[in-house]
Amino acid sequence: MNSASPTPDRLILFDGVCAVCDASMKWIMQRDPDGRFCYAPLQGDTAAEILARHPELPAKLDSIVFVDRTHGDERVSWYSSAILEVTGHMGPPWSFARVAYLIPAFIRDFFYRGFAAIRYRVFGQIDSCRLPSESEAARMLP
Numbered sequence: 001m002n003s004a005s006p007t008p009d010r011l012i013l014f015d016g017v018c019a020v021c022d023a024s025m026k027w028i029m030q031r032d033p034d035g036r037f038c039y040a041p042l043q044g045d046t047a048a049e050i051l052a053r054h055p056e057l058p059a060k061l062d063s064i065v066f067v068d069r070t071h072g073d074e075r076v077s078w079y080s081s082a083i084l085e086v087t088g089h090m091g092p093p094w095s096f097a098r099v100a101y102l103i104p105a106f107i108r109d110f111f112y113r114g115f116a117a118i119r120y121r122v123f124g125q126i127d128s129c130r131l132p133s134e135s136e137a138a139r140m141l142p
Contacts, residue, residue, distance in 0.1 A: 007050065007074060008038040010089055011141070012082075013065035016041025019123045021064065028086065029136055036089055040141040050076070062116050080108035 012028070015021040025039055040046035042061065050067055051057055054076050057065065066082040068075045068089075077085050080100070087097040100108060 007046075007067060007069055008141075009069045010037045011046070011050075011067040011069075012037050012039050012086060013042050013047045013050065013067065014039065015062065015064075016043045017125045018119060019126050020119050022126055024064075028090070029139075031090060031094065035135070035139055037086070038139045038141055044142045046141040050074075063112070079105075080112045081105060083112075 012025065014025050028037065029039075042065070047065070050065070051061065053074070057076060057078060061078065063078040064082045064086075065076055065078045066085040068077070068085060084098050084100055087094040089095075
C-alpha cells in the first residue's frame with residue numbers, strides 16, 4: 001500500500017506465520033460476510049506503514065493489531081484490546097465479548113502475552129498462506 005492508498009476503515013494486522021493467527025483470521029472472515037474488515041500480515045508493507053505512524057505500538061510487536069478509522073482519526077489497539085475491538089465491530093453475539101473491558105487491561109494483557117509467548121511451540125507456524133477466496137482476496141492487503 002502506498003501513501004496514495006488510504007488505510008481501510010477497519011483493518012486487522014496479524015502474524016502471517018502464526019497458525020493460531022491464521023485460523024483466527026479465517027474464523028473472522030467466515031463471520032464477516034459484509035466485508036467490514038480488511039486484513040494484512042504484520043510482516044507486510046501495509047503493517048510497516050502503520051507501525052511507522054504509531055510509535056505508541058511496542059517495538060517488538062507480537063500481537064494482533066486493530067486499526068480503526070471509522071471515526072475519522074486512525075486509532076490502533078493491540079493485545080487483548082484489539083480482540084475486543086474486533087469482536088465489538090462484529091455485532092451480536094460476538095460483540096458481547098466487550099464486557100471483558102471490565103477486566104483491567106494489565107490483567108487481560110498478562111494472559112494475552114502469556115499465550116502469545118507459547119503459541120508457536122504449542123500450535124506451530126505455517127509455511128505458506130492458504131489461498132483466499134475471491135471475496136477474501138479483495139480484502140487482503142500486502
